[in-house]
Amino acid sequence: xxxxxxxxxxxxxxxxxxxxxxxxxxxxxxxxxxxxxxxxxxxxxxxxxxxxxxxxxxxxxxxxxxxxxxxxxxxxxxxxxxxxxxxxxxxxxxxxxxxxxxxxxxxxxxxxxxxxxxxxxxxxxxxxxxxxxxxxxxxxxxxxxxxxxxxxxxxxxxxxxxxxxxxxxxxxxxxxxxxxxxxxxxxxxxxxxxxxxxxxxxxxxxxxxxxxxxxxxxxxxxxxxxxxxxxxxxxxxxxxxxxxxxxxxxxxxxxxxxxxxxxxxxx
Numbered sequence: 001x002x003x004x005x006x007x008x009x010x011x012x013x014x015x016x017x018x019x020x021x022x023x024x025x026x027x028x029x030x031x032x033x034x035x036x037x038x039x040x041x042x043x044x045x046x047x048x049x050x051x052x053x054x055x056x057x058x059x060x061x062x063x064x065x066x067x068x069x070x071x072x073x074x075x076x077x078x079x080x081x082x083x084x085x086x087x088x089x090x091x092x093x094x095x096x097x098x099x100x101x102x103x104x105x106x107x108x109x110x111x112x113x114x115x116x117x118x119x120x121x122x123x124x125x126x127x128x129x130x131x132x133x134x135x136x137x138x139x140x141x142x143x144x145x146x147x148x149x150x151x152x153x154x155x156x157x158x159x160x161x162x163x164x165x166x167x168x169x170x171x172x173x174x175x176x177x178x179x180x181x182x183x184x185x186x187x188x189x190x191x192x193x194x195x196x197x198x199x200x201x202x203x204x205x206x207x208x209x210x211x212x213x214x215x216x217x218x219x220x221x222x223x224x225x226x227x228x229x230x231x232x233x234x235x236x237x238x239x240x241x242x243x244x245x246x247x248x249x250x251x252x253x254x255x256x257x258x259x260x261x262x263x264x265x266x267x
Contacts, residue, residue: 058108059262063180065104067201070214073100074233084217084229091229094123094197096216097182110148111261119146123184123195132156135186135195136252149256152181156252170247174239176255177204177211185253187246191219191229196245201234212236 056064073096082091090099098120105118121141126134136156141147155173157166177183183198198215205211217229246253 058264062108066100074231077231081228085226091216093217097197111263116146133186133250137254152255152257154254170243175204182256185246187251189245
């Protein structure tokens with residue numbers, strides 16, 4: 001009997017010693033996970049915090065100012081055609097895009113030339129455009145003279161290539177469109193024939209194959225012998241339609257883009 005009791009005592013002692021050596025189990029696994037996500041002092045969840053949005057640049061602000069003024073003129077027109085006949089009429093296509101630029105330029109400069117007032121070049125004269133038709137590009141003005149634009153892309157119809165090959169190149173050209181690009185072309189479009197200017201309000205959208213524009217006088221009509229043009233804002237159109245305008249013999253188009261070093265005047 002005594003031997004049996006002794007064996008039981010030894011077995012119980014062995015079990016007690018075994019369990020006392022096992023590692024302790026955390027009381028609440030969720031608490032450990034939560035502590036790992038928290039900063040030491042602030043208590044904010046560092047890993048789940050969203051990154052700070054980047055501040056808009058002066059270049060972004062310049063583009064937005066141009067587009068906003070275009071919107072206000074579009075609203076003011078209220079769908080009615082505006083006179084675009086005389087040299088000084090702001091609703092002539094190039095006059096319109098130049099007006100939007102000039103009304104906003106005083107707030108901005110180029111970092112490389114901070115004392116230089118910004119200017120937008122005139123169209124290249126017809127004699128210098130040959131063998132192409134007038135209107136596909138601007139004069140080549142240096143940045144040191146105040147021109148804040150650079151040529152982002154250009155298409156010129158190549159008569160050595162087939163029509164299909166030219167269309168393919170013109171489509172690739174249009175796919176390079178970015179928000180704020182100034183567009184200059186010569187072609188045969190819905191409301192006229194010759195030179196035309198526009199501003200693109202969006203990057204090329206590959207899902208819809210479209211771009212959105214701000215422009216005047218591409219669509220127009222004559223009233224009592226004078227030309228009147230329609231103001232377009234946020235006008236979405238396929239790049240194939242644009243290509244159809246300028247992908248013609250002796251025609252072409254250019255995308256002009258603001259330099260990256262646009263700053264606020266006085267900075």
